[in-house]
Amino acid sequence: MSANFLPYGRQKIDEADIAAVVEVLKSDFLTQGPAIPRFEKAVSSWCGARHGVAMANGTATLHCAAKALGLGHGDRLWTSPITFVASANAGRYCGAKVDFVDVDPGTVLMCPERLEAKLIQAEKDGTLPKVVVPVHFAGQSCDMPRIYALGQKYGFKIIEDAAHALGGEFMGEKIGNCRWSDAASHSFHPVKIITSGEGGMITTNDDELAWRIANLRTHGITREPGRMVNESHGAWYYEQLELGFNYRMTDLQAALGASQMTKLEAFARRRREIADVYDRELAGLPLRPLVRDPRGISGWHLYMIRLNLDEIGVSRREVFDRLRARGIGVNVHYIPVHLQPDYQKQGFRRGMFPVAERYYEEAITLPMFPGMNDADVLQVRDALRCSLAEI
Numbered sequence: 001m002s003a004n005f006l007p008y009g010r011q012k013i014d015e016a017d018i019a020a021v022v023e024v025l026k027s028d029f030l031t032q033g034p035a036i037p038r039f040e041k042a043v044s045s046w047c048g049a050r051h052g053v054a055m056a057n058g059t060a061t062l063h064c065a066a067k068a069l070g071l072g073h074g075d076r077l078w079t080s081p082i083t084f085v086a087s088a089n090a091g092r093y094c095g096a097k098v099d100f101v102d103v104d105p106g107t108v109l110m111c112p113e114r115l116e117a118k119l120i121q122a123e124k125d126g127t128l129p130k131v132v133v134p135v136h137f138a139g140q141s142c143d144m145p146r147i148y149a150l151g152q153k154y155g156f157k158i159i160e161d162a163a164h165a166l167g168g169e170f171m172g173e174k175i176g177n178c179r180w181s182d183a184a185s186h187s188f189h190p191v192k193i194i195t196s197g198e199g200g201m202i203t204t205n206d207d208e209l210a211w212r213i214a215n216l217r218t219h220g221i222t223r224e225p226g227r228m229v230n231e232s233h234g235a236w237y238y239e240q241l242e243l244g245f246n247y248r249m250t251d252l253q254a255a256l257g258a259s260q261m262t263k264l265e266a267f268a269r270r271r272r273e274i275a276d277v278y279d280r281e282l283a284g285l286p287l288r289p290l291v292r293d294p295r296g297i298s299g300w301h302l303y304m305i306r307l308n309l310d311e312i313g314v315s316r317r318e319v320f321d322r323l324r325a326r327g328i329g330v331n332v333h334y335i336p337v338h339l340q341p342d343y344q345k346q347g348f349r350r351g352m353f354p355v356a357e358r359y360y361e362e363a364i365t366l367p368m369f370p371g372m373n374d375a376d377v378l379q380v381r382d383a384l385r386c387s388l389a390e391i
């Protein structure tokens with residue numbers, strides 16, 4: 001990147017991607033054509049899941065997966081406070097109550113011990129969740145075997161929020177293969193691992209769940225005679241079986257997504273290389289990266305640093321502003337969801353999830369995208385060195 005401003009994330013589009021989109025523009029179908037199943041197959045087979053259901057965005061996939069898993073009024077969905085608001089909002093779209101499980105102080109992933117303690121209490125109170133959404137924050141997988149075991153014991157369903165993690169692995173399994181979950185949600189927003197402009201996909205091994213999510217994607221309408229309640233009136237006939245949505249992806253987007261999938265391996269490799277360069281170059285500075293679970297390979301959507309605030313004598317805000325002034329497009333992921341005004345209205349208060357809140361005070365997201373070169377990484381390092389030095 002030669003621009004003066006280095007963003008924290010950026011898509012990488014080549015001529016083949018452009019040609020794939022143009023081809024759709026010249027074809028018969030701009031939506032609901034052949035590019036959709038092609039993209040679905042590309043992602044699901046990469047992950048090793050039986051089904052992929054492409055949708056308008058990642059948020060829509062979380063919403064429909066939660067609904068298709070039976071989440072409704074009076075039910076509960078639990079997720080991590082360190083995530084994008086969409087992971088929590090999915091529950092509220094279904095009329096469910098949302099609650100959070102505090103994160104592990106090292107990995108900043110949903111903490112299995114805290115989850116278990118909260119489940120034990122919820123069982124006594126009669127407030128067990130129906131759906132739990134572990135978030136593979138920054139690209140690193142949560143401890144899915146443990147969360148899955150708790151799901152078996154306490155009877156909740158699991159949707160992995162894998163928006164950061166396509167291309168990553170855990171215990172030799174591709175993230176998104178749903179070995180330890182009911183479904184995994186992916187996002188193809190331009191800052192994510194691959195892009196379709198806007199877009200999302202559910203991967204799942206559950207045939208009926210995949211069908212129901214695909215049905216919800218298009219108004220809850222079916223044209224399959226075997227699924228209909230009444231006798232068909234003729235070839236034009238369709239039935240709405242439940243209240244669904246228009247959450248379809250266009251063929252333009254799917255063609256871009258499918259073309260991007262051919263580069264996923266290379267993108268993932270480059271992200272890992274950049275992470276290695278950061279690890280090496282930032283060693284010795286008064287900051288620390290997230291703790292890594294040696295059983296996994298991160299998808300590296302984000303490279304997070306945490307400032308040793310006691311040591312540096314300047315605030316996160318100060319360091320952040322100095323980096324921005326030097327043209328480094330740092331960001332912060334995330335403002336804990338329960339601190340959002342709309343969640344405060346739901347009764348959440350500061351202090352409820354102290355590990356997440358503490359993490360938020362220290363965190364800065366450094367630029368990380370496959371189009372970065374090593375010189376860009378060194379530029380970030382130099383800017384960090386200057387910004388951390390006391391004036």
Ligand SMILES: *Cc1c(COP(=O)(O)O)cnc(C)c1O
Nearest residue numbers: 057058059083084086163187189
């Ligand atoms: C990006 C993202 C989503 C979904 O986002 P969309 O923009 O709707 O595709 C969900 N969860 C997390 C953690 C995300 O980062």
